[in-house]
Amino acid sequence: MIGLLKEIFLQVVISSLKVTFIISVLLLLTKPIEIRYRAGFRYYSWLAVMLIFLLPLYSIGIQYEIEIPRFQTEVREVWEQSAVPEKTDTVIQESNETVKCETPKPDSVFWLALLWMVGALLYFVxxxxxxxxxxxxxxxxxxxFSDSRxxxxxxxxxxxxxxxxxxxxxVSxxxxxxxxTGVFCMMLVLPSRDYSNDELHLILRHELIHYKRNDILYQCLTLVFLSLHWFNPFVYLMANAIEIDGETSCDEKVLENEPYETRVFYxxxxIKFLKTENQKKSYLTTTFFGGEQAMKKRLTLIASKKKRxxxxxxxxxxxxxxxxxxLTAAASTIEFVDSKEMVKNSSNRENTVVMDTGEGYDVFIGCEPVCESKEPVKIPLKSFLVFIDYKVISENEKTIVISNGNREIVLSTNSKTAMIDGTGVAxxxxxxxxxxxxxxxxEDIETLFSYQVSYDPEKNNVILSVTDETPEAVKNIAPPTVRPEDHIAPRKVTVLTQGNTPSVFIEGMFVTxxxxxxxxxxxxxxxIPIRILAEELNCQVTWNPHTQGITLISTDGVVITTKIxxxxLxxxxxxxxxxxxxxxxxNRTYLPLRFLSEALRFNVFWET
Amino acid sequence: MKQFEKRLPDAELEIMKVIWHNPTPISTSEVKHIIDEEGINDWTQQTIQTLLNRLIAKEFIEKGKRGKEYLYTPLVSESDYVSYESKVFLKKVHGNSVTSFIRALFNGKNMSAEEIEKLEEMFREMQK
Incomplete structure (x- = not known):
């Protein structure tokens, strides 16, 4: 319901913008149009504009309703796929989140939409x-009143x-x-005064033309339009123009095929009525547009001899x-609905990650980016994987191995190194x-997968775009090296223990x-003090003082992590x-040599 | 001129309209006959009598006697009374008429005598 309201509201805002454009054009062209065409042209051009803009709203409303069920199942599927079977607690937690995103929280767009709806209803009622x-x-x-004449x-x-x-x-x-007046039952009211026959003819004809043209119905439509666009000042300008054009075009019809004397008489x-009735309305205070503007236009038209x-x-x-x-409004709106606006809408309910696959947008709700205090923004890996066709091959508490069939990526927690096909990437x-x-x-998503990532902090939206070129970081990675364990000649480390002080030799060389x-x-x-040994073995060592984590990357690309x-390991x-x-x-970090050797696959000989 | 403190209720105004638009003095049965003819209200003689009595109390009409019948004469003229209501009415006629479902022949709102004069001059000028 909230979604539908917001949807309709956004449609109205878009069509209001388009209407504003058309109204401005028509108002700017008032003069040339008046010279060239009859008043009826202007009068009905407003009608055409209103009718056309009342239609797409309806069709899009229908489309939205079809959209909903599909969208929700998609969300479910995403979650089902991303949920890991063996971790039942995660599944429960995640399905709770799914429920949460189906009952979206109200946000600023919602409040605006509500304000609009209340305003529209109030205006109408x-x-x-x-x-x-x-x-x-x-x-x-x-x-x-009954008078035979x-x-x-x-x-x-x-x-x-x-x-x-x-x-x-x-008669009044x-x-x-x-x-x-009268929407259903028309009523003609005449001021009680004496009229000549000629006057009566013209007056009655004028009102009958209003009646015949269903001008009151036109006013009803205008009211509906005004109610929908009550926030748009241009629409009020249009309403004012409709009022004046309605009268001038009616005069035009009254005087059709009449001699010029009749026009003058009319x-x-x-003017005579204006004068005599003027006393009655000394009370009327200022109104937005005085009647003078309208009267001037009408009299100009009446006096005009020009054929239009x-x-x-x-x-x-x-x-x-x-x-x-x-239609372009509608089309762009549909696109809007399908892609960005849908995204915006959904992101307004729940923070989302959006993927631009080039053919349209994929949205995943529930895949909520995390933006802790400021930087950096992070997104949940598993939900994201589903969208890029990666699968979790294996995982434990610390490491997750994912693959799309071509590439295998190993990620270890608290490690600043990821392995792509056996190659370390920082x-x-x-x-x-x-x-x-x-x-x-x-940033790491960008590095590991070929996506361009942009983040909208206002909406907490992440937009991932597919790029043709692989990001630099990925390019720079050396081609995957085959690392069959047997092919690497084991390095020989000898530990000579004398008393309680071991001496370490690598390939026979004493390590100081x-x-x-x-x-x-x-x-x-x-x-062993790890840094010294690692350097001797040409391994990289990084130390994270926050997590107390040690990461070792060997020349073969083996990543070893542990914590103090x-x-x-x-x-x-x-x-x-x-x-x-x-x-x-x-100030030195120590690691047990025995397990290090297992990890780095070298042989240790113990001698005393 | 009588000062009107409150507007008349619809029913009483209906009776007043009958009295205003027909030869007076007028009897109760004549009023009923006219109202029946209009066919809008289905009032009994008693109802009409009650309404007439209220109007007498409000000093809108006075009661006289002719033979067995009571006859009523208006004390307030229609134009005096309706001018009391005219302010609101005209405001509505000349207000934002696009959305009030009224099609008036002309809308002379907020026009001064000079402005009308000017219009007249312009109109004459244009005929040449």
Missing amino acids: IHIKRYRHFKKMIKRVSHP VEAILAEEQVRLNVSKRLSVR PIADTPLL GEML KKGAAAMVALTAMTILLS LTEAFECTDAGYYLSL FPDAQPFIDEEGRTQ GDDK FVDGQKIQMDTTARIIG
Whole structure:
């Protein structure tokens, strides 16, 4: 319901913008149009514009309803796929999140949409109420009227205009102008005064033309349009123009095929009425547009001798242009709905990650990017994988291996190195595993997968675009090297223990430890200052003081991670259980040589 | 001129309209006859009598006697009364008429005598 409301609201806003454009064009062209074409052209051009813009709204509303079920199942599927079978607690947690994203939270767009709807309803209801009140009032201040002379003239004009329905005529002592009113039951009200036959002919004809043209119905449509676009000042300008054009075009019809003297007579009659009725309305305070503007236009037209074109061709052109504009509006809206707006909508409900696959957008709701305090933005790995056709091959608490069939990527938690097909790639952020699952920073997504990532902090939207070229970072990676364990000649490390101080030899060369020295711990394991040894073995060592994590990358690309105080080593994500722990003594980090050798696949010979 | 403190209820106004638009003095049965003819309200003699009595109390009409019948004469003219309501009415006629479902012959709202004069001059000028 909230989604539908927002959807409709956005449609209205879009069509309001388009309408504003058309209204501006038509208002700017007022002068040339008035010179060339009849007033009827202008009057009906507004009608065409309104009708055309009331239509697409409806069709898109339908389309949206079809959209919903498909969209939701998609979301479910995503979650089902991303859920890991053996981790039942995660499944429960994730399915809870799915429920959450189906009942979206209200946001600013929603409140605006609500404001719009309340405004539109109020505008409409208030005007209908006012009208009903007016109709009651007009009955009070007028009375049925039967005058054979008026009846005869009315009948004559009805025949002339081919109007068969009988109108009820009333007379009111306080009305200052003849008027026609009534949505369902038309009523003609005349001010009580003396009219000449000629005057009556013209007055009745004028009102009958309003009646015949269904001008009141036109007003109803205008009210609907105004209610929908109540926030758009241009629409009020249009309403004002409709009012004036309605009268000028009616005058035009009244005077059709009449001699010029009648035109003069008609204009003088209007002025006479204005003068005599002027006293009645000294009370009226300022209104937005005075009647003068309208009267001036009407009198100008009445006095004009110029023949004007109906402008049928121009009307066709205008209609076509408007339809085209409204269709492009509709088309772009559909696109909007399918892609960005849908994304925006869904992202407004729940923060989302959006993928631009080039053919359209894929949205995954529930795959909520995390933006902790400021930088960096991270997105949940598993939900993301589903969309890029990667599968989880294996995973444990610390390591996850994913593959799309061609590439295999190994990620270890708290490690700043990822393995792509056995080659180490540096990550900007350590791979993170929280209670909610694995997270990868956007930059690292860019590095590992060929996507361009942009982040919209306002909406908390992540947009991933497919790029043809592989990101630089991936290019620079050396081609995957085959690393069959047997082919690598094991390096020989000899440990010579004398008393409690072991000496370390690599391929027979004595390793000098400048400060911290190796020792044998309480478990009987030889602990080696890792940095010195690693350098001797041409391994890279990184130390993360925050996580107390050590990462070792061997020349073969084997990634070894552990933590101070931890009794586990992770080798390319594979756990090696140790019977002792990594530790810090002085400023040096120590690792047990025995397990290091297993991880780095060298042989250790112990000698005493 | 009488000051009107409150507008008349619809029913009482209906009776007043009958009195205003027909020869007076007028009897109760004549009023009923006219109302029946209009066919809008289905009032009994008693209802009409009650309404007339209220109008007498409000000093809108006065009661006289001719033979057995009571006859009523208006004390307030229609134009005096309706002008009381005219302000609101005209405001509605000349308000935002696009959405009030009214098609007036002309809309002279907020026009001064000079402005009308000017229009007249312009109109005359244009005929040449």
